[in-house]
Amino acid sequence: MPFSTDLGAEGIRAARSFARGAGRLIAASLIALAATAAHAQEKTITAVMHAGLRMLDPIVSTAHITRNHGYMVYDLLVGVDAKGVVQPQMASWETAEDGLTYTFKLRDGLVFHDGKKVTAADAVASLKRWGSRDGAAAFLMAATGSIEAADETTIVWRLKEPFPLLLEVLAKQSSVPAFIMPERVAATPSDTAITEYVGSGPFVFVDSEFQPGVKIVYKRFEDYKPRNEAASGMAGGKVVNVDRVEWVTMPDSQTAISALMTGEIDLIENTQIDLLPILESSPDVTVEVRDPLGYQGFVRMNFKHPPFDDVRIRRAALTALGQEQVMSTMVGNPDYYWLCGAIFGCGTSLGDETGAESLKAGGDKAKARQMLEEAGYDNTPVVILQPTDIGAMGGVPVVVASELREAGFNVNLQPMDWQTLVARRASMNKPSEGGWNIFTSFASGVEANTPLVHPILPSTGDTGWFGWATDPELEALRAAYLKAATFDEQKEIAHKVQARVLDNVIFVPLGNYSFVQARSNKLTDMLPTAIPVFWNVKLAD
Numbered sequence: 116m117p118f119s120t121d122l123g124a125e126g127i128r129a130a131r132s133f134a135r136g137a138g139r140l141i142a143a144s145l146i147a148l149a150a151t152a153a154h155a156q157e158k159t160i161t162a163v164m165h166a167g168l169r170m171l172d173p174i175v176s177t178a179h180i181t182r183n184h185g186y187m188v189y190d191l192l193v194g195v196d197a198k199g200v201v202q203p204q205m206a207s208w209e210t211a212e213d214g215l216t217y218t219f220k221l222r223d224g225l226v227f228h229d230g231k232k233v234t235a236a237d238a239v240a241s242l243k244r245w246g247s248r249d250g251a252a253a254f255l256m257a258a259t260g261s262i263e264a265a266d267e268t269t270i271v272w273r274l275k276e277p278f279p280l281l282l283e284v285l286a287k288q289s290s291v292p293a294f295i296m297p298e299r300v301a302a303t304p305s306d307t308a309i310t311e312y313v314g315s316g317p318f319v320f321v322d323s324e325f326q327p328g329v330k331i332v333y334k335r336f337e338d339y340k341p342r343n344e345a346a347s348g349m350a351g352g353k354v355v356n357v358d359r360v361e362w363v364t365m366p367d368s369q370t371a372i373s374a375l376m377t378g379e380i381d382l383i384e385n386t387q388i389d390l391l392p393i394l395e396s397s398p399d400v401t402v403e404v405r406d407p408l409g410y411q412g413f414v415r416m417n418f419k420h421p422p423f424d425d426v427r428i429r430r431a432a433l434t435a436l437g438q439e440q441v442m443s444t445m446v447g448n449p450d451y452y453w454l455c456g457a458i459f460g461c462g463t464s465l466g467d468e469t470g471a472e473s474l475k476a477g478g479d480k481a482k483a484r485q486m487l488e489e490a491g492y493d494n495t496p497v498v499i500l501q502p503t504d505i506g507a508m509g510g511v512p513v514v515v516a517s518e519l520r521e522a523g524f525n526v527n528l529q530p531m532d533w534q535t536l537v538a539r540r541a542s543m544n545k546p547s548e549g550g551w552n553i554f555t556s557f558a559s560g561v562e563a564n565t566p567l568v569h570p571i572l573p574s575t576g577d578t579g580w581f582g583w584a585t586d587p588e589l590e591a592l593r594a595a596y597l598k599a600a601t602f603d604e605q606k607e608i609a610h611k612v613q614a615r616v617l618d619n620v621i622f623v624p625l626g627n628y629s630f631v632q633a634r635s636n637k638l639t640d641m642l643p644t645a646i647p648v649f650w651n652v653k654l655a656d
Contacts, residue, residue, distance in 0.1 A: 157358035157359050158356075158357045158358045158359070158654055159357065159358060159359040159360070159361060159654075160357050160359070160360045160361070160381050160382065160638065160649060160652070160654055161360075161361045161363060161379070161380040161381050161382075162360065162361070162362050162363070162380065162381060162382040162383075162384065162647075162649075163362070163363060163364070163365045163371045163374075163375075163380055163382065163383045163384065164180060164183065164362045164364075164384045164385075164647075165179070165180065165384045165385040165505060165506075165630070166178070166179075166180045166364075166502075166504070166505045166533045166534070167180070167327075167328035167329060167364040167504060167532065167533065167534060168180050168181065168184055168327070168328070168331050168362065168534070169327040169328050169534035169537075169538075170308065170534060170537060170538065171184060171308070171309070171312055171320075172308040172309045173185030173189070173291065173292065173294055174244055174245055174248050174291055174294070174305060174309075175248070175305070175306070175307070175308045175309075176308075176537060177289075177290040177291060177570055177580075177581075178533075178534075178537045179289070179290075179559070180533075181537075182289055182290065182291075182292065182646070183646060183647060184320075184331070185292060185294050186292070186316070186349070186646060186648055187316060187317070187318040187320070187333050187360070187648075187649065188228075188312060188314035188316050188318060188319070188320050188333070189294035189295060189296065189314035189315065189316045190204060190205050190225075190294070190295055190314065190315050190316045190317075190353075191204050191205060191285070191286065191292060191293055191294060191295065191349075192204060192205045192206040192208075192219055192238065192270075192285055192293065192295065193205075193206065193208070193282055193285050193286045193350075194286055194348070194349040194350035194351075195286045195287070195288065195348050195349050195350060196347040196348040196349075196350040196351065197347045197348040197643075197644075198347075198348070199348075201282040201283060201285075201286045201350075202286075202344075202347075202350035202351070203222070203342075203350075204286075204342070204350060205221060205222060205225060205233070205238075205295060205315070206219040206220055206221050206222060206238075206270070207219070207220050207222070208220070208282070213277075214274070214277045214279070215273065215274045215275075215276075215277065216271065216272070216273050216274070217271075217272040217274075217281060217282075218265075218269065218270070218271050218272075219235075219238070219269070219270040219271075219272070220268060220269055221233060221234075221235060221238070221268040221269075221270075222342075223340075224340035225315055225340075226315060226338050227297055227313050227314065227315045228313050228314060228315070228319045228320075228336060229297075229313050230338070231297065232267075233295065233315050234264070234267050234268070234298075235264035235265065235266065235267060235268055235269055235270045236264045236267075236298050237295060237296065237297050237298045237301065238264070238270050238295050239262050239263065239264050239270060239298075240296075240298040240301035240302060241293070241294065241295045241296045241298075241301040242262055242270075242293060242295075243262065243301070244296075244301045244302075244303070244305050245291060245292075245293045245294070245305075246259075247305040248291055248305045249290075249291040249293075250291075250568075250569075250570060250572065250573030250579070250580065251284045251287065251567050251568045252284060252291070252293070253573065253575070253578075254278075254284075254567065254593070254594065254597055255278055255280075255281060255284050258274050258275055258276050258277075258278040259272065259273070259274055259275065259278075260273040260274060260275045261273045278597070280567060280597065283567075284567070284568070286349075287562070287568050288349060288561050288562060288645065288646055289559065289561065289562030289568075289570060289646075290558075290562050290570035291570075294314070295314075295315065296309070296313070296314060297311075297313055299311075300313060315339075316336065316339070316353070317335070317336055317339045317341070317353040317354075317355045317650050318333035318334065318335060318336055318355065318360065318649070319333060319334045319335075319336045320332075320333060321333065321334055327534070328364060328504075328532065328534055329363070329364050330361060330362065330363050330364070331361070331362045332359060332360075332361050332362075333359065333360045333361075333649075334358065334359050335355045335357065335358055335359070336355075339353070339355070341353050341354045341650075346642055346650065346651040348642075348644060349644060349646070349648070353648075353650035353651070354650055354651055355649070355650050356650075356651070356652065356653045356654070357649070357652070357653075357654050360649045363380065364504070365380075366503075366504045366506070368386070368387040368390055368506055369390070371383050372386070372390055372393055372394060372633075375394070375400060375633060375634075375635065376393075376394070376397055376399070376400065378635065380635075381634060381635045381637065381638055381654065382632065382633070382634040382635065382638060382647075383632065383633045383634075384630065384632055384647055385506065385630045385631065385632070386402070386631045386632065386633045387506055387507055388446050388447050388448045388451050388507070388631065389447050389448065391448075391631065391633075394633045398636075399635060399636050400633055400634070400635060400636065401633070401634050401635075401636055402631060402632070402633050403631070403632055403633075403634075404451075404629045404630070404631055404632070405630060405632050405643060405644070405645060405647065406559060406560060406561070406629075406630065406645035407560075408460055408463070408559070408560020408561065408564070408645070409453075409559075409560060409627045409628055409629045409630070410557040410558065410559050410560070410627065410628055410629075410630060411455065411458075411460070411557060411558050411560075411563065411624055411625070411626070411627045412441060412442075412445070412508075412511060412555060412556070412557045412624075412625035412626055412627075412628065413555065413556060413557065413558065413571065413622045413623060413624055413625055414432070414436065414515060414553060414555050414622060414623040414625060415553065415554055415555070415556065415571065415580075415581065415582045415622050416429055416432065416552065416553055416582060416620065416622075416623075417546070417550065417551055417552050417553070417582050417583070418582055418583050418584045418585065419543055419550075419582075419583050420545055420546055420550065420552065421495045422492060422493075422495045422497065422552070423497075423552060423553075425490060426619060426620065427486065427489070427490035428486075428487065428490050428492055429619075429620035430486060430620055431483045431484075431486035431487045431490060431492070431522065432483070432519060432522075432524070432620070432623070433473070433474070433617070433620050433623050434473055434478060434479055434482050434483040434486060434522075435478050435479070435480055435483035435518050435519055435521070435522035435524075436474060436478050436515065436518050436519075436623055436625070437473075437474060437475075437476070437477035437478035437518065438454045438455075438456075438474050438475055438477075438624075438625055438626035439454060439475075439477055439626075440477065440478075440514055440518060441511055441514050441515070441625045441626060442454065442625070442626040442628060444507075444510050444511070444513075444514050445507045445508060445510055445511050445514075445628065446507065446628045447507075451628055451629045451631060452626060452627065452628040452629070453626065453627050453628075454474075454475045454626050454627075455468070455471075455624065455626055455627040456468035456469075456470070456471020456472070456474050456475055456617075456624055457471070457613065457624070458563070458569065458612075458613055458616055458617075458622075458624055459563065459564050459565065459566075459569070459609060459613070460560050460563070460564055460627070461627065463560070463564055464602075464606065465564065465565060465566075465605070465606055465609040465610075467609070467610045467613045468613075469610065469613050469614045469617065470613065470614055470616075470617025470618060471617060471624060474623070474624065474625075478518060480518070480521050480522045483522035483523070484522050484523045487522065487523045487524070488523075492523070492524075494525045495525065496525050496526070496527045496546065496547075496552075497519060497524050497525060497526050497527065497546075497552045497553060498527045498529060498546040498547075498550070498551050498552045498553070499512050499515060499516050499519075499526060499527065499528050499529065499551075499552065499553045499554070499555075500512065500529055500531065500536045500539060500540065500551050500553070500554040501513065501516075501528055501529060501530045501531070501536075502530075502531065502532065502533040502536050503530045503531065503532055503533075504532045504533055505533045508555075508557070511555045511625065512528060512553070512554070512555050513528065515553065515555060516528045527546075529551075536554060539551060540554050540581045541581060543577070543583065554581075555625070558570060558571065559645055559646075560645065561645040561646070565596070565605075565609070566592065566593045566596040566608065566609055566612045567593065567596060567597060571621065571622050572589065572593060572612070572616070572621065573590075574586035574587075574589045574590055574621060575590060582622075584619070584621050586615070586619055586621065588615060588619075589612065589615050589616065589619070589621065592608055592611055592612050592615060593612065595608050596608045596609065596612070632647070637654055637655040638652055638653070638654055638655075639652070639653045639655065640652055640653050
């Protein structure tokens with residue numbers, strides 16, 4: 116899709132870099148597809164996901180592709196069904212009358228992929244590691260007195276104070292789910308990536324066939340015992356009906372579409388919108404939107420380093436940006452995007468657009484330039500990270516760079532593949548020493564619909580989300596949300612959170628859009644979950 120913005124020399128260099136990287140990935144992808152043919156005897160689903168996978172630890176990384184990988188390999192104590200109700204998954208539970216003790220009982224037949232039985236000690240170690248990383252879990256752990264293994268199958272969770280949303284936090288789908296790992300793996304420090312990928316979920320990760328950023332292979336776990344209930348949302352019986360699932364990377368959308376139409380692949384998780392007519396004309400392909408809540412693009416600034424350690428300059432950047440420019444460039448077709456300044460989603464029970472007026476009006480470059488002058492901006496370079504291998508989303512930083520440059524910022528756009536960006540955004544170094552000032556990404560509706568679970572909101576400095584905002588007022592509002600006695604109180608607090616986030620520019624919402632999936636009609640019974648899962652689905656011969 117051609118960009119609707121004058122890119123300049125820097126944008127042209129970024130585009131050339133993208134082309135070089137795409138060429139290398141296309142070659143690697145063709146090799147990966149050839150290897151797939153060697154397993155033609157097995158029933159294999161081949162899918163092109165929204166990004167290549169490199170980081171395999173779903174506790175250390177909040178990247179959606181890593182989370183999706185986690186759901187293939189690991190399981191959770193509890194899960195959310197299609198109606199949003201928490202259900203038993205690995206464990207059932209009982210709650211004491213005073214609400215301060217939860218007792219979980221592991222179900223029979225749970226084993227890890229290495230053949231060892233899943234025990235309560237494994238769950239306790241996993242929960243503690245998860246609790247030290249996840250933003251919502253931080254509130255839960257602060258209310259926790261102890262988590263202990265009473266015996267081999269019983270976990271006792273004792274609270275110091277009531278925490279009515281304990282089960283909801285354990286079952287939440289993002290950004291860091293409470294996956295259960297072997298105790299020896301969960302003993303890895305939470306700031307260090309694991310190196311052993313053994314879960315108890317329905318698929319086994321095939322380490323020997325892993326090509327980082329190019330191909331990942333999962334085999335059906337023959338010893339997995341699904342629950343008896345029908346699959347519903349992320350809960351119920353996870354019945355696997357195929358032998359293998361392979362994720363391959365194809366950065367060129369035309370190549371992926373051709374592969375789908377010729378039967379070389381079975382699914383494209385996120386289809387480039389302007390190419391949809393090609394697929395919609397095929398009787399052998401179904402095009403569908405998986406998640407009606409969609410995704411919200413956003414800008415995240417680095418609070419640790421100049422110039423965005425100054426709230427006045429963050430506000431100037433927000434004032435410079437307009438949602439329409441970003442969405443029309445990234446998506447193009449207005450049927451698949453909508454302007455929305457609500458951080459909890461437009462049309463949702465907590466949605467409110469306070470503070471987003473200029474964003475929806477297209478921004479105000481002249482006002483932003485004046486704000487920069489009043490703040491004493493000294494032309495400090497703004498390093499923006501640009502992913503080059505996630506389709507049209509890679510164009511968002513280019514638009515942001517152009518908008519900021521027009522307002523008077525000195526912008527340095529740096530292209531790289533998505534997984535390199537995911538690793539680099541964790542760096543607290545100065546931008547001139549391998550750090551950054553801005554990256555753009557997206558959050559799904561299911562992971563960003565309340566002040567408790569929204570992944571970007573934790574503002575506790577170095578222990579918060581990438582960008583490391585420090586905002587005690589925001590944290591106090593999030594804590595108050597947990598203690599609210601009624602929904603009306605929760606809604607009032609959520610609206611205060613909206614206003615605070617936009618005023619302090621914790622992040623900048625860029626508008627909402629749909630992930631449009633395309634799948635072969637040979638795939639049936641695929642669950643309509645926001646997170647793509649590969650249990651329950653069937654593949655016809």
